[in-house]
Every structure is written in C-alpha cells, then in structure tokens.
Amino acid sequence: MLLGTQRINGEGILEIGGCSAVGLAREFGTPLYVVDEDCLRQTCRDYRRAFESRYPRSHISFSSKVFTTMAICRIVEEEGLGVDVSSGGELHTALGAGVAPSKIVMHGNNKSAEEMEMAVAAGVGRIGIDCLEEIGALQAIAAGRGATAEVLIRLAPGVEADTHTHIQTGKVDTKFGFWIVDGAARDAVAEILKAPNLALRGINCHIGSQILDNEPFVQAAEMMIDFAAQLQADFGYTIDDLDLGGGLGVRYLPGDDVPSLDDYAEAVTGTVKACCERRGLPLPRLIQEPGRSLIGEAGTTLYTIGVVKDIPGVRTYVAVDGGISDNPRPALYGSKYSALVADKANHPSTRTVRVSGKHCETDTLIEELAVPEVERGDILAVQTTGAYNYSMASNYNRLPRPASVLVSGGRAEIIVERETLDDLTRLDRVPKRLRAAERETAS
Secondary structure, three states: OOOOOOEEOOOOOEEEOOEEHHHHHHHHOOOEEEEEHHHHHHHHHHHHHHHHOOOOOEEEEEEHHHOOOHHHHHHHHHOOOEEEEOOHHHHHHHHHOOOOHHHEEEOOOOOOHHHHHHHHHHOOOEEEEOOHHHHHHHHHHHHHOOOOEEEEEEEEOOOOOOOOHHHEOOOOOOOOOEEOOOOHHHHHHHHHHHOOOEEEEEEEOOOEOOEOOOHHHHHHHHHHHHHHHHHHHHHOOOOOEEEOOOOEOOOOOOOOOOOOHHHHHHHHHHHHHHHHHHHOOOOOEEEEOOOHHHHHHHEEEEEEEEEEEEEOOOEEEEEEOOOOOOOOHHHHHOOOOOEEEHHHOOOOOOEEEEEEOOOOOOOEEEEEEEEOOOOOOOEEEEEOOOOOOOOOOOOHHHOOOOEEEEEEOOEEEEEEOOOOHHHHHOOOOOOHHHHHHHHHHHO
C-alpha cells in the first residue's frame, strides 16, 4: 500500500516526497516522523473542492490536535483552511504560526480560566461552549475586556458511530457538550442568549473518530438541523454556523474501505440542504473539522530494526528503536498498521513477524506483518502515522521524542527537532537537602 507521493525506486527503496526513506533515516536518525507535504496540501485542496463545489458556504478547519506544529498550521493556513485548537498550547502554536485569530476556533471540555482569557484576548473567531459554568466564566472574561466573544455551543446528538468506544464522542453518555434529548442543550442556549457579552453564532457537534461509514454523519446533520429548527421556534434565533466536526476515517490497512471525500461531502451537504429546506431554515455556513483524514495518510514513521528474535514454533519478534512512546495508539485502541521494509521494498515477503518496541511493556506495534528476510539495521516504514502519533508521543523509559521532517520535491526539512538526553533532564530539579546528603555520602 503506497500513499501520497510514496513510490519504490529502481533500487527497490521506498521514497517519500522524492526522498529515500533510507537516506532520511541516515540523515535525521530514527524513529523519525516523515510528513509528505504534497500529500497534505492535496488533501486540503480536495476537501475544499469537495465541499465548496456542492455548498459554497463551506469552511474547512484543521483539527490541530492530531499534529500540532507551527509548520503544519502554516501549511493548512496557506491552503485556505482555519485551525481548531483545544488548549492554550495549541492556541499558542497556531498564533505563533501566523494563523489569523479570526480563523481559529477554540474547543475543549474543561477550558481553564487562563485558556478562555487567552482566546478572548487573541480575538479568536469562535469559542466552543461545552458546559454551563463556561457560560458565566466566559461572559465575565469578555465583559472585563469590553469585548464580545463569538461562541458555538457543543451538542451531544446521541449518535453512536461504529468506532472504538474511546473515540465515540457524540453519544449521550459522554463528557462532551450538552445533551439534546434531555433539554440541557436548549436551556444552555437560553442562558447564552441572555449573556450581553456573548454572541451565539451556531451549534457544533463531533460524533467520533475513524468512522468508515457516511450514515452516522447524515444522522448527526439531521439531528442538528432539527435542533436548529427548535431554537428558531422557541427563541426566534437562527443559527449562522453549523459545525459538524470531523471524524472521517483513513486507510491504515490495504483492505480498509474508506468513503471518498466526494461521497462524504455529497452525503453531508445533501442532508443539510434537504433538512433546511424541509424545516424552512436558511442555509448556514457549514463547518467541517477534519484532522486524521487531512494528515493521517501523509505521515510515515521510520524505525531502525534491531533484535530479530525467533521463538521456534511460536513466532518471530522484530524489535524497533521506538514503540509505545512514539505511537501509543495500538495500546490505547488496538490500532492496526501497515508497514514495509524500506530498504527491501521490492523483495518478496517470506515470513510473518510481530513488530515490537523497546519499552518495558508488551509493546506491540503490529501484531502480524508479512516481511522479507530482515536483519539488524533495516529500516521499517510504518504508514498512515500522520495523526495522533507525534501529538500523543511521550518520554516513557526516558526516550527522547523523535524529530519530524517535511518532505517535498526531493527536499527534507526539519519541522520539529529531535529531543536530546539533556532535554529530558532540563526541567528536573534536585532539592538542596538531597544534594547535601549526596555530598556527605561521597565524603
């Protein structure tokens, strides 16, 4: 399975963005996150075309939590997208990248006072309200600054998408947003409309992630439009924005059947137009918040193979120089990946192995992978790692977090430096009393 600009060159080596994967590993070290810039930019353009051609009042906003760096924010902004953030750190990154505040939406289910203050001070385009106490807190912050905060209210429409339970976010039993079914969402809208320094611009939902069927998105759109009609009837309020979140899946394995962007856009926009017409509502601005489906397939992680351990009659383990610290998703969600040996990409597969990391865990990256004969020093390229790998990375076992490089046209550029061992201890502090005890022991 080759994605984006990936190809196998005449020497049988995997190339990404015109760069040899083996050359990248040698120059920048491993583990290494590689981002295919041309693939990312093309997906941004495909998203805009698919939605704007069917629904001119469309706005695509990158869900930055999947891969938050200044370079990535800059690229999507150049492609005409907005940026969604969910923390002060993500907001700081987007602003540092030069993203216009008006194109930023601030989400989050437990925003601190400092984060809300930061969003209001920056003048972000929308702030998502997720709970009742945020209404009063945000009103006070905006009033203190003599500002008006433009807000969305996040709803839980009760749609249970067919995905891992940890990434179902639109069902009734969820920490996110206000339930529609019990009247909580309507009551929250009433409170927002009474707040003099809050301007309610619309409604938002997000039903989950890695969804491979259009039907849950259709159901969510129908329920959101029904709720919008209720708001017009009860309060005379007409929404400006309908933010349906993201959640479209990507190809992790060759057999994954993912809806095309055109099919997805047709299903969503067609539903919104039909429901608004039936309910007698004007067409709102339609916001999509892709994350994984925007950058997932543009990412590849390169590892160096170390120990190859055969357990006769059981299996062969192939260990790499990373693991759960740079990709916790298999442990969190049972996520599955496809990979190939980058320096033997045209060799026939002769055996099945289990790919494991180097951590003090049962640290399995890929349960079963067909590979050629492998040996220490080979480069393993794990595909579709552009979403949630870098952003969820940790320093477990005190491993430095990997570097990230952007590749295009045969050129590779660092967008995140590799951490050093000194970085790992940079914020450590030893109390004076422990240092004194150390001196006494030494004497």
